[in-house]
Amino acid sequence: MRALLSGLFLVILALRTTAQVAVCGTPGIDGPANAAAVINSYFAINGNQSVPAGSTSLVLGAVPATDASGNTYGSIAIAPGDLVLIIQMQDADITTANSDLYGGNSATGGPDGLGGTGYTALNSTGRYEYLVATNSVALTGGTLTFRAGGTGGGTVFGYVNQDGTGTVSQKxxxxxxxxxxxxxxxTSDLICPPWNGSAGGVLAFDVAGSFNFGGFTVNANARGFRGGYQDQAASGANxxxxxxxxxxxxxxxxxxNIAGTPRYMWNGFNPVDLGATWNGFPGGDFGRGAxxxxxxxxNDHNAGGGGGGNGGAGGVGGLGWQGAGGTNPSGGRPGVGIPQALGRLYLGGGGGGGDANNATTGVRGGVGGGLVxxxxxxxxxxxxITAxxxxxxxxxxxxxxxxxxxGGGAGTIFVNASQPSPTANLTLQAxxxxxxxxxxxxxxxxxPGGGGGGGVIWYNLPGATISAVVTGGASGRANNGAGIVHGSADGQGGSSNVFASASLPTYLQGTSASCLPTMSVTKTSASATSGLSVPQGANTTYTLVASNATAGGxxxxxxxxxxxxxxxxxxxxxxxxxxxxSGPATLTNQGTAQEPVLGDFALPAGGTVTIELTVSVNAAQAPGVYHNGAEISYPDPTRTSASPDRRISPATNAYAGSNTTYQTGGSVPGSNYSNAVGGPAGENVFVLAIPRPGNDAFTMNEDAVLSDVLSANDSDADDPLASLTWSLLDGGTAASNGTVVVNANGAFTYTPNPNVNGTFVFEYNLCDDDGLCGVGTVSITVNALPDAPVANDDNGGTLTxxxxxxxVNILTNDTDADGNPSGPTNGPGQFxxxxxxxxxxxxxxxTTAQGTWTYNPANGAIDLALAANVNGPVTLPYRLCDPTGLCDDATITFTVTAVNDVPIANNDNGGTLQEDGxxxxxxxxLNDTDADGNPTAPTNxxxxxxxxxxxxxxxxxxxFTTTQGVWTYSGATGVVTFDPATHFNGTATLTYVLCDPAFGCDDAVITFTVDPVNDPPVANNDAVTIAEDGQATLSVVTNDNDIADGGALDLTSLTxxxxxxxxxxxxxTDGTITYTPGLNFTGNxxxxxxxxxxGTPLxxxxxxxILVITVTPVNDGPVANDDTGASLTEDGEHPDERHRCGRQPCRTHQWTRPVHGGSERRHRGHPDHGDQCTRRVDLQRHDRCGHLRPGR
Structure with a gap:
């Protein structure tokens, strides 16, 4: 049952106002149970998280895994409608002074007035409230959404989860x-897992009916705050x-304790070390302060630990060994007793550890009691019940x-019974x-150690026999318990309190037993609401409203x-x-056709579900008024394991055989919708007889008109035919294939569309004067006649x-009233x-000028292979004939998109030219072409x-200039002019490129043939230099050539x-000229x-x-001839000094200094003859003719 219910329930909460309200969950949602040892699931809170008052969601960490000692922390995830408890375990503030002000900031605190214990503020410690889940959360954690008892359905209080720091202990x-x-x-004891610093330590449950102890125990012993712990360590003076x-x-x-968690502890099973990085109490986790x-x-030396507290304070730890000297008292201070009030519940504080320097194991403080x-x-x-x-x-x-x-301080027990329990006999221990x-x-x-303080018991158990014990723990004693207390003290007693439900805060007053729902169902019919009757054989609707009262669960x-x-x-x-x-999106009838059962629904307080129920009325239903009721039921919140599936229904207007009392007693509130004769009329259905049209069948030929009447098979149980009216209701396939006309007197005509044959139907209404109508069906068979096919033009689309x-498939759009054509064709009995x-x-x-058309009889497809360069519309008529020889013509059309054709440039031969002509x-x-239009001038x-x-x-x-000549193109005329290079002959070619306006190009070659003509040879002038009276033979043709003709010179022709x-x-004859100058000739x-x-060619x-010869002079010896001179005067000179030096007078003189200190004068002869004579005397000079003269 639990699995069935958990997925269906949403929010369950009472009034949504700004005031605090009692939180009501889903009483009995977990069914009857023989509970297992651990019944809760505990969700830790990870890291730092603050949940302000008024919150409707928070983030849950995972349920802790089973620990090494076998303690399990739950196996049931949260589902919508579940009741969850949120409780602040630790949130108190303390003073961390290393003095008797430690803890409560009071030097007189504690039961002995010696200070060093307590807290400065409880903050939210111990506050708790109930939440109702509105979503599912797995055991691995996640976001929980909920409704609570505070403003707007949020939490009444705020809650805080905070890791410890160097200045603040954990919350x-x-x-x-x-x-x-x-x-x-x-059937066995209940027990909760121990508090592990994040989760556990609490045992909580809710029972709508009876809780049978069966002699067993609900056990929360030593499940609270963990005891102090110390391994063996050195110990000095007291x-x-x-x-x-x-x-x-x-x-x-x-x-x-309520103010934080130290690093070292004893959890009742094993020592606990939270690690070197753990932030426990600011200032340290050791010392006698509580x-x-x-x-x-x-403290040193070997003093006892103080007892933990809760309802009563713990006892102080015993004195240390007096033989160690030092100062006393050194025992651990006792944990304080906490003032108690409904609305706050606490775990018992852990006892402090004793000092040890010789023990082989650690000294352990007692673990505080848990919370029930x-x-x-x-x-x-x-x-x-023990804590x-x-x-x-x-x-x-x-x-x-x-x-x-x-010793560990006792925990807290809270028991609240909504009804008297006269047979209960309970022992409550804290x-x-x-x-x-x-x-x-x-x-x-x-x-010795101090005793733990007594716990707290709250109970509301009218009629029960109760033994409530909240005794403080005795102090330890020396000598294995037989000696003195040596300064240790007993824990103080706790508190036991009887309360009434009304004394609880409003938000805590909701319990399953006091939150039982109040369900009702009402019913109306469309017939009663509209005042209209329902024809026989028709459908009608009921509206059922199931609701839960706003107060309750x-x-x-x-x-x-x-x-x-x-x-x-x-x-x-x-x-x-x-x-x-909430409930299923699609309703399935869980009952029978005559007694439908609809569900399953989840109805929180104030929730409603409206059901629109459609039913059919039998075609032979007797006319009249029909009345019926409706019942609402749900699982008994008090059902026992003997009847785990027991359902209950409100006692008011209940159906026979339904359970109308809780299994634990008491009438079920709410109401059903009366099924009694003469009961409410809001759901009545009025049924009247309807006309009975008979179905008709007619036959006709294709392309004819049918006229007939519909009334032959029609009737009405309470009206004559003359009072009935016929009308077309639905033309159906007959109207889709022709025209239907129905007259009010039952006459009709049917005109089928041309060439239509087959069987077609239409529906008509037959109505009486009550406004009730019956529907008749007419079937018309149209016999086929042969029809010619219709060949429709085909558009094959666009080609390139x-x-x-x-x-293109030309048959696809062709039709024939006798059966549309399709491949294969062109065979016997085929199209x-x-x-x-x-x-x-x-x-x-x-094959046409446009291309080759090919028809495939197998599939009706035309294949067009276009002729080259065809574009524009391309068409072909064809003829389609049916197997009877009836034919029709149509046209196939393709649109061919033109593309640019590359021009064709053909080679050009310009003919024969003459060399140098x-x-x-x-x-x-002229010979170039283009499929898109031949090229013509002008161009470029x-x-x-x-x-x-x-x-x-x-x-x-x-x-363009080449070695063959210069080529010139005229864009205006398209003419290429070739001007051959001088003396060029042979074949001249040039490749040109022709492009159309769309940049499609082709190239071709222009050719001219240049016939050769004989060119005179090239004779170049020569020059030579020879000496006077010498001779030279010179090859004058070395620099001559006949290259223009590629031939050789005729050396024999040299003249x-x-x-x-x-x-x-x-x-x-060898191409040389021998030159001999005249005697003594010099010059050019x-x-x-x-x-x-x-003569190639002839x-x-x-x-x-021209050969230029330069004859350079050489010195000729003088020729001395006898002379007859004039008369001279003694020692005189020739008057004009016209001495001769060679053949010419001296023209110049030049003085030079002889190397040995004399002087030298040179005179040069006539430049045309190159004469020169020289005389050298020391310190003398030469005259202009070279004669020796005294130096000057």
Whole structure:
């Protein structure tokens, strides 16, 4: 049952106002149970999280895994409608001064007035409230949404989860899933897992009916705050002034409490070490100071730990060994008693550890008692509830005695029964743990532990027999318990309190037993609401509204049962949810057609579900008024395991056989909808007889008109035919294939569409004067006649010029009233297609100027292979004939999109030219073509064809020079002019590129043939220098050539035709000329010669050149001839000094200094003869003629 209910329930809460309200969950949602040992699921809170007052959601951590000691923290996830407990476990503030102000900031605090204990503020410690889940949360944690008892459905209080720091100890709250049993019987003890610093320590449940103890125990012993702990450590002299320290050699560990959690603890099973990085109490986790309700640790030397507190304060730890000297008292201070009030519940404080320096194991403070919260209808039988603190203990004895731990403070018990429990006999215990005894120290006593304080019991158990015990734990004693207390003290007693439900805060007054829902169902009919009757055989609707009262709890698995009148049958149902109600999106009838059962619904307080129920009325239903009721039911919130599926229904207007009392007694509130004769009329259905049209069938031929009447088979039980009216209701397939006309008197006509045949139907209404109508059906069979096919024009779409073939199925859009054509065709008894209407027979292939058309008879497809360069519309008529020879023609059309065709440039031959003759011309465009329009001049402008003589150069080149000549293109005429290079002959070619306006291009070659002519040879002038009276033979043809013709010179043709001026020049047959100058000739001479080629081709041609000879003079010896001189005067000179030096007078003088200190004068002869004479005398000079003169 739990699995069925959990997914259906949403929010369950009472009034949504700004005031606090009692929180009501879903009473009995967990059914009857024989509870297991652990019944709760405990969700820790991860890290730092603050939940302000008024919150409606928070983030849950995971349920802790089962610990090493086998303690399990729950196995049931949270589902909508579940009741959960939120409780602040730790939130108290303390003073951390290392003095008697430690804890409560009071030097007179504690039961002995010696200070060093307590807290400065409780804050939200112990506050708790219930939440109702509105979503699911897995055991791994997640966001929980809920409704609570505070403003706007949020929390009444705020809650805080905070990790410890160097200045603030940890604060913790947890969330616990609380089972809501209908009845609970114990078959074994219930126990809760221990508080682990984040979760556990609380046992809580809710029972709507009876809770039968069966003699078993609900056990929360030692499940509260953990005890202080210390392993063996060095211990010095007694010290009374250390209240807080980080040194474990000076004191033992403090007990866990409402103000925080130390690093070292004893959890009742094993030592706990939270690690070196743990932030416990600010200032340190050791020292005799007692934070909150936890006991302080025993100081040196071997003092006892203080007892934990709750309802009563713990006892102080015993004195240390007096033989160690130092100051006393050094025992751990006691945890304080906390003022108690309804609305706050606490765990018992952990006892402080005792100081030890010889024990082989750690000294353990007792673990505080846990928390039990029970809300029940009533209690049956005897049983026990315990929340005791555990005893403090010494370590295992070593070489000498040591101190012992303080006892754990008792926990808290809260029991609230809504109904008297006269058979209950209960023992409630919340006793403090005993302080630990020291061992083997008779006469040299060490410090026993202080006793734990008594706990707190709250109970509201009218009629029950109760034994409530809240005794403080006794102090430990020396010498294994047989010695003195040695300064240790007993814990104080706690408090036991009787309360009434009304004394609880409003938000805590909701319990399953006091939150039972109040369900009702009402019903109306469309017939009664509209005042209209329902024809026989028709459908009608009921509206059922199931609701839960705004006060009280919710219910899940709610069902509505409708006992329909005889002849009425269920058709379908839909549901609309409001005010938090929920259920299936699609309703399924869980009952029968005559007694439908609809559900399952979850109805919180104030929730409603509206059901629209459609039923059919039998076609033969007797006319009249029909009445029926409806019932609402849901699982009994008090059901027992003997009847786990027991359902209840309100006692008011209940159906026979329904359970109308709770299993635990008491009438079920709410109301059903009366099924009694003469009951309410809001759901009445009025049924009247309807006319009975008979179905008709007619036959006609294709393309004819049918006229007939419909009344032959029609009738009405309470009206004559003459009073009935006929009308067309639905033309159906008859109207889709023709025209139907129905007259009011029952006459009708049917005109089928042309060429339509087959069987068609239409519906008509036959109505009486009551406004009731029956529906008749007419079937008309139209016999087929042969019809010619209809061949429709076909558009094959768009093709691309010179692109892929085109395809179109020409049969797809062709029709024939006798059956549309489809492939295969052109065979016997088949449709046929002919592509050539002028040629006999069926032509499936035809070639036109536009291309080749091919028809595939297998599938009716046309394949068009376009002719080259075709574009524009392309059409072909064809003929379609049916198997009877009836035919129709249509046209196939393709649209061919033109594409640019690359021009075709053809090679051009400009003919034959003569070497060095006139230029050649040719129009290169005349033989070039383009499928899009042949090229013509003008060219080379925008939108025109273009010719480029040099494709490798950027832009259009219309002049291009090669070694063959110069090529020039005229864009205006398309003519290329070729001007051959001088002496060029042979074949001249040029590749040009022709492009169309769309930049499609082709290239071609222009060719001219240049016939050769003979060119005269090239004779170049020559020059030579020879000495006077010398001779030279010179090859004058070395620099001559006949390259223009590629031929050789005729050396034998070498002829001197002019010169020389002096001497002789002879032409030799080897191409040389021998020149001999005249005697003593110097200067320049010239010879003109002629050289001829070999006459290839003939005739031979000649050229002339000039040989320039430079004859340089050489010195000739003088010729002395006798002379007859004039008369001279003695010692005189010739008057004009006309001495001769060689053949010419001296013209110049030049003085030079001889190398040996004399002087030298040179005179040069006539420059034309190169004469020179020199005389050298020391310190003398030469005259202008070289004669020796005295020096000057």
């Amino acid at each position: 913790r709250f947890q969330v616990v899933r609380v089972p809501q049993y209908s009845n609970l019987t114990l 010290v009374s002034t250390t209240y807080v320290t980080t040194s474990l050699t000076e004191s033992s560990g403090k007990g866990e 934070p909150g309700n936890g006991g302080g640790g025993g 919260i029970m809300n029940v209808g009533n209690i049956v039988g005897a049983g026990t 005791n603190g555990s005893d403090g203990e010494p370590g295992v004895f070593g070489s000498a005695p040591d101190g012992a731990g303080g 006793n403090g743990g005993r302080g630990g005894n020291t061992l083997n120290d008779n006469g040299f006593e060490h410090g 919710g219910a899940a698995a709610v069902q509505v049962r409708d006992l329909l009148p005889s002849g009425f049958s269920f058709v379908s149902a839909t549901a609309t949810y409001a005010n938090g109600a 010029e010179d692109g892929p073939n085109g395809f 046929s297609v002919d592509l050539d209407l002028t040629t006999a027979g069926l032509q499936t292939t035809i 006139p230029n050649g011309t040719i129009n290169v465009l 402008n925008f939108g025109q064809f273009s010719v480029d003589l040099d494709p490798d150069a950027v832009g259009l080149q219309i002049i 001197v035709i002019d010169g020389p001026n002096s001497g002789t020049a002879v032409a030799n 001479d010239t010879v003109t010669y002629r050289i001829c080629d070999l 005739p031979a041609l000649c050229s002339t050149a």
